[in-house]
Amino acid sequence: MITNPERKLRVGIPRALLYYKFSDLWITFFEQLGAEVIVSPETTKKIKNVAVRLAPDEDCYSTKLYFGHAMALKDKVDYLFIPRFGGSKKKYVGCPKFIGLAEVLRSMIPDLPEILMPHYNRGMDKHTRIGLLVRAFRLGKIFRKNPFVRIRAISRAFKAQKFHNKTMIIDxxxxxxxxxxxxxxxxxxxxxxxxxxxxxxxxxxxxxxxxxxxxxxxxxxxxxxxxxxxxxxxxxxxxxxxxxxxxxxxxxxxxxxxxxxxxxxxxxxxxxxxxxxxxxxxxxxxxxxxxxxxxxxxxxxxxxxxxxxxxxxxxxxxxxxxxxxxxxxxxxxxxxxxxxxxxxxxx
Amino acid sequence: MIDSKEKYFLGVDVGSISTNLAVIDNSKELIESVYIRTDGKPVDSVQKGIKLMRDQLGEELTITGAGSTGSGRKLTGVIIGADIVKNEITAHALASLHYNPDVQTVIEIGGQDSKIIIIRNGIVVDFAMNTVCAAGTGSFLDMQANRLEIPIEKFGELALQSDNAVSIAGRCTVFAESDMIHKQQLGHPTKDIIKGLCEALGRNYLNNVGKGKDIRSPIMFQGGVAANIGMKETFEKYLEQEIIVPENYAVMGAIGAAILAQEDAMKRPKKSNFQSWDISEMDFQTSGFECDGCSNICEIVEIRRNDTLIARWGSRCRKWDLID
Incomplete structure (x- = not known):
């Protein structure tokens, strides 16, 4: 990859699955780090057709669509952001498919851009909330060396997510x-x-x-x-x-x-x-x-x-x-x- | 029979296999009905049905309101100028309630759809339709009757003659067919196979569409398949209840659409959109194209009457939509 200081690094986020829950967190984080975030377009018939042709047959429909969205970003970005998210609570789990998405995609489509795949699963002993912040801090290094900028990005991202949750969830x-x-x-x-x-x-x-x-x-x-x-x-x-x-x-x-x-x-x-x-x-x-x-x-x-x-x-x-x-x-x-x-x- | 002071309502039910028309009067009594095959040409069959209806009733009869239902309801609505376009579940429920106000369960099996409607105190409280599988519907019975070279009308009678139903795998029609062929090759008489088939289809219906539903008597059985007395007996056997097949079982959807048209006319007094009895003489053309405005590549359908564009639909974004 040619690093051009004039051009912002592009991070692609597929508009599927957890994007609909955590988009504010992710987009704010990368933008605060000076990256350009490209989100795949809303699902269309074309994306669906690519997805169904490509995805493993036994995956659920929504997971299949994720593949289509990742493909829509393939040639447009420097990095694909596909977190391996196991769940945010100690006792409960998300979907195991979400944890494997990045690896499955990488093994199936060799010429994908580099995939950023931080792993977080609160259910695992080592995955504490502090651990999540440390992972985010390390991930941020790709974009900015300055630790203060990275800490600020993390803090603003969580603030944005908090605001999203507050406006979404009613009392x-x-x-x-x-x-x-x-x-x-x-x-x-x-x-x-x-x-x-x-x-x-x-x-x-x-x-x-x-x-x-x-x-x-x-x-x-x-x-x-x-x-x-x-x-x-x-x-x-x-x-x-x-x-x-x-x-x-x-x-x-x-x-x-x-x-x-x-x-x-x-x-x-x-x-x-x-x-x-x-x-x-x-x-x-x-x-x-x-x-x-x-x-x-x-x-x-x-x-x-x-x-x-x-x-x-x-x-x-x-x-x-x-x-x-x-x-x-x-x-x-x-x-x-x-x-x-x-x-x-x-x- | 035709009273010039009376108001008449037309209902048209265009399904995958049959096209049914019904004309009722203000007291919801059936005046005349038409039952013909759709033969994959819904526009032609509606025109043909309207012509037959006109021949039976005479051109002088004025239609105060018209309704359409069935899988082809939208298209039909445009062709006849329907005042109301409604789904077949509502239509069937209304027709059943007219014939028996106490009805609690409606079993409806048509050409490719089968439904169950649960009614309590005259209100629909639950329903289900077959999902991805058309096993046990009319078109399958039709196909098998063809294969066995038995007129579909005789199918039920023949099933009743048997007192030794063979067991047929009814989960999937493809396997049911191979099972039937196998049983034939073993030498089982046709009547036993047919009875076995009826039982397999009845079981399939109750385990799929009727799964988890609170089936209570009175139970009404309607739709084209209700003509098959073998199926009626199967349901009676498995449900251990009496099954009522209404006299006009095959056109209940159309009757329901006519009742809906009457309701609609009462709610909003206005002139009906109903074209006229000359629909059969008009020239209807349907054409389609793919919109390349975005990557959804929607399939757009256009309907023309005597070269005038009267309706267009099919786009997700609705930019092509034109109705009225």
Whole structure:
């Protein structure tokens, strides 16, 4: 690689998987170190086609897409940033696939730019929080020798992530306001005349919820149906932990705790009209959480649960029919409830 | 039969295999229905269906509202000028509720789709559709009837004649077929194989689409496959409940779409968008192209009526969208 002091070093970050959780942390870190960050574009059909052709067959759809995003950056950057992230909590794990991503990519595609792959897994003894800072400090050396600049970059990056989490995750007070229709947390629903307002909890991995391509634009679809949504990402953490404590077993998949906790909260609180659970085909943790969610919903089925499984073969038509039918079902049941009420008043 | 003061509503259900039309009056009673094959040409079959309907009812009959449903509902909606375009789950549920207000479960098996709809107190509370597998739907039965050289109409009757169903692997239609061939080669009589096939498909339906669903009586069985009395008996055997097959089982989707059109007309008093009975004489052209505006390379579809562009869709970004 030719080092040209005039040109900033380019770091590529694939717009997939954990990018949707940690983008602020990563981008701030590299930019503070004077690097130019290039994020792959939003998922398109072209990226998907490359991904499906390239990725190992047994990987989940979202992991496959990661390969497509990495390929989109291949010839545009000096470094690819693909952290090996095992999880940020002592007791819980993320997804083992995320740890192996960098190595798998490197072994499959020999002519990739150099991959920066710091390893962090809080579950491992040596991986303390201080250890994470040390790793970041060492990684920063590639870009800046000055230790103060590196420390400042780390500090600003964590600050940015903290701010992201704070704006994303709401507290119980805001949740109550949303439940009472005092605030809107996401895109403003397009209400049609004479239609009842619906509230739906949209539950799934951040990389499915926020990628319109893999979720077949479900968010804008719901918006056009006049549905006000809350996502599992936004849920107050204490409520999720409260629900998790009710299970006889400890779910050790960190992301699934968020998903399952949200579903359990709304099954219990009954403050939404319905729950839509987005699952990714061949995702192991999803299949476990999906089954538990279905059982819990069957036990207390007042709030209907729709589970949708996505992969590269998912037909848009069938998916739309299900979503439309689900929204119809909720809307019609509200209409009916209102009719019952007026009948009682008459008596 | 036709009353000039009465209001009439048209429902069109375009599925993968059949195209159904129904005209109901204001009290939701079926006046006339048409059931024809789609034959892979939804536009032609809608035109043909409309012509048949017009021949049966006469041109003077005015349509106050029109609805479309089924997998071809969007296209159909544009062709006939539907006031409401709705999914087939809602349509089937409404039609079932009209025939039996107490119905709690609807089993619907069509050409390539199968569904279960759970209803409580007249409200849909749960539903499921077959996912990536079309095992046990009408088109498979159709194919097997062809292979065995038995008219599909006789399929069910023949199954009833057997009292010794052979076991057929029903998990996947491809394996079911090889299993059937194997059983034939062993010398099993056709009627036993057919009965075995019905049972395998019934089991497959209950284990896939019906998995985890609270199936309660009254149970209604509709869609084209409900014509198969062998399938009805299979469901009765496995569910240990009586299965009701409504008289108009094959056109329930169209009836549902007509009911939706009536509801829609009541909610918003307005003139119907329904084209006219001359749809069959109009010239409809569909064409498509790939948009190269971005790397999504969307497939855009255009629909023209008598050379005028009336609808266009298919782009993710919706920049090509044109409806109305």
């Amino acid at each position: 119980e007070n805001i949740l109550r306001k949303w439940e009472n229709s005092e605030v809107i947390l996401n895109d403003f629903p397009i209400y049609n005349e004479n239609e009842k307002q619906l509230k739906i909890a949209l539950v799934g991995h951040s990389y499915v919820l926020n990628d319109p391509f893999s979720s077949l634009s479900i968010r804008s679809l719901l918006q056009s149906y006049g549905v006000d949504i809350i996502t599992s990402e936004q849920m107050p953490r204490n409520l999720i932990e409260k629900q998790m404590a009710k299970l006889e077993y400890d779910i050790y998949f960190d992301f699934e705790r968020e998903i399952l906790g949200t579903i359990m909260h709304f099954i219990e609180s009954k403050t939404v009209d319905g729950i839509i659970h987005l699952l990714i085909f061949s995702c192991g943790p999803d299949s476990i959480a999906g089954d538990i969610a279905a059982r819990l919903s069957k036990r207390d089925s007042e709030v209907p649960l729709l589970q949708l499984v996505f992969d590269e073969l998912t037909g848009e038509a069938g998916m739309r029919t299900r979503i439309e039918a689900f929204v119809d079902m909720l809307r019609r049941s509200i209409d009916k409830k209102v009719i019952f009420l007026t009948e009682q008043v008459r008596i």
